[in-house]
Amino acid sequence: FTDVLSKQLICPICLEIFNKPVVILPCEHNLCRKCANELYQPSLFHARTTMLVSSGRFRCPSCRHDVVLDRHGVYGLQRNLLVENIIDIYKEEVSNTSPLPPPPPPAQVTCSDHEDEKVNIYCLTCQVPTCSLCKVFGAHQSCQVAPLSDVYQQQKDQLSDGVASLMAFSDKIQSLINELEETCRNIEVCAVQWKQRILK
Structure with a gap:
């Protein structure tokens, strides 16, 4: 049950459990x-996503519905106190039922060619992470590189955008299925009515 619930509490932008405060959009999706503030500010997202973009509005990442903001920006959106309460209950339930030790800090990856040199850049040409010395003295001198953290964030944003597109497509398919089921029910009702008329 907690696994199912946790999936319903995942933000489509950061792909983590909603962080309070949680706001509800006019389309009834949550962020x-x-x-939402990052999504609303072109200066933060301009080069990383195509979801945005005019002042005073942005698109819901789940359904692509246009969200028009007033002069208060995202602070004018209503908080979803119900979801916030559910998050509190969920976190309390998880902490009570499965107390886990804190995870160890992630190990710092070092370069295989330069001992003790941290891997901190990404070679865009070879598409591999590497270290600064490899760019200055090593095999990637003529390659185009970027900070590893920037590439990570960009790929995370692209993944988030892809997930949002898939969710929107899934919603459209479900809507189409519902329409087809309704059409089938109407046809069955009409068939019964015509059958009754013929028998009379």
Whole structure:
């Protein structure tokens, strides 16, 4: 049950459990207010996504519905207190039922060619992570590189955008299925009515 619930509490932008405050959009989808604010500000997202983009509005990442904001920006969106309460209950339930030790800090990856040199850049030409010395003295001198953290964030944003597109497509398919089921029910009702008329 907790696994199913946790999936319903995932923000489509940061792909993590909603961080409070949680805001509800006019289309009834939810976002962390921090994520909504990032989505709303072109200066933060301009080069990383195509979801955005005119002042005073943005598109819901789940259904692509246009969200028009007033002069208060994302702070004018209503908080979803119900979801926030559910998050509190969920976190309390998880902490009570499965107390886990804190995860160890991630190990810092070092370069295989330069001992003790941290891997901190990404070679865009070879599409591999590497270190600064490899760019200056090593095999990637003539390659185009970028900070590893920037590439990570860009790929995370692209993944988030892809997930949002898939969710929107899934919603459209479900809507089409519902329409077809309704059509089938109407046909069955009409068939019964015509059969009754013929028998009379």
